[in-house]
Amino acid sequence: MFATSLIIFREVLEAALVIGIVAAATRGIPARGRWLFGGAMLGLLGSAIIAASMGAIAQFADGIGQELFNACILGAAVVMLAWHSMWMASRGQAISQQARSLGGAIRGGRQSLSILLVVVAVAVLREGAETVLFLYGISVTGTTSLVEMIGGGALGLAGGAAAGLALYMGLLRIPVRWFFSVISVLVILLAAGMAAQAARFLVQADLLPSLSAPLWDFSNFMPNESPAGAVLHGLVGYDAHPAGIQVLFYVTVAIAIALGTQWAKSRTISAKK
């Protein structure tokens, strides 16, 4: 049962951390719970569909359909996070000032929620599809009893959810003064990490050159599969031994979103004058 729960936990963790950040980013926006839940449900539904059509996806494009698919949905999430980061810079200040007055936050809040709904759905979709396939596999082989499967699954799910909740509670303890800056940096690093993952899939499919792999190797110090490595991977895209192109994607996307966010902010300030 422990082996089953560990695998489920690993799959759930990444999605849970994304939801934790998104939940913190939508702090003060009414009805966000419904939207986040909706995103998670959409993601789960999508996982089941993806898992069922994995055979077709895998055969697509000469056996690299899965990599293309993963890179595309990661790319979509990056665009959504970039959009949200810029949106938060232009509208977020007003929201943070009126965080406690519901009326002020409603305006524009819906737009942010619909963007983040996509991010949550994508995060759940990616990890969910693998989980569904894994559970399907062990249920078919019959090496694992049903009790073990359900028990292990529930345990892993609870562990992952607890990690996401812990992150969320931790973020909420940040003083309001710094809160939006911290969230904004987290959103940018989350997006950069996803871009780096997309690059890794494209290298695996031989669509991008690796540009020296690995560029460095920290696997003796903090391997990807260590608890700290796994959490940092989900949060900021940590990779113990990245290919050069992953680092390139990471840095480029982080700088691009940071610049875009600065631009959005300065435009709002000059518009107010």
Added chain:
Amino acid sequence: MQKIFALLLISASMTAFAADIEIKLVIENHRFQPETVNVPTGKKVKLVIENRDSTPEEFESHPLNREKVIPGKSTGTVYIGPLAAGTYPFVGEFNEKTAKGFIVAK
């Protein structure tokens, strides 16, 4: 921007032609065959993984930074390398107890 994209496309198509070594790997009864795969250093290698089981498997290697789901009764492709000399373990994540192997680059 367009120039960068064109460059990426060209380099991508070049690397696609550069992969000349192809190695077959079979998954059967949740085991890899062969379990030890020898590859030359400094060359890109195309791993063609055929899953003969009816259940899906995930080819995963942390040292190689690769992960790919291979559905039951199907074949998947994973490009690896160019590698430095060394031993790189991989597993089938869905059946980690039995599905294990090594890529040895020398």
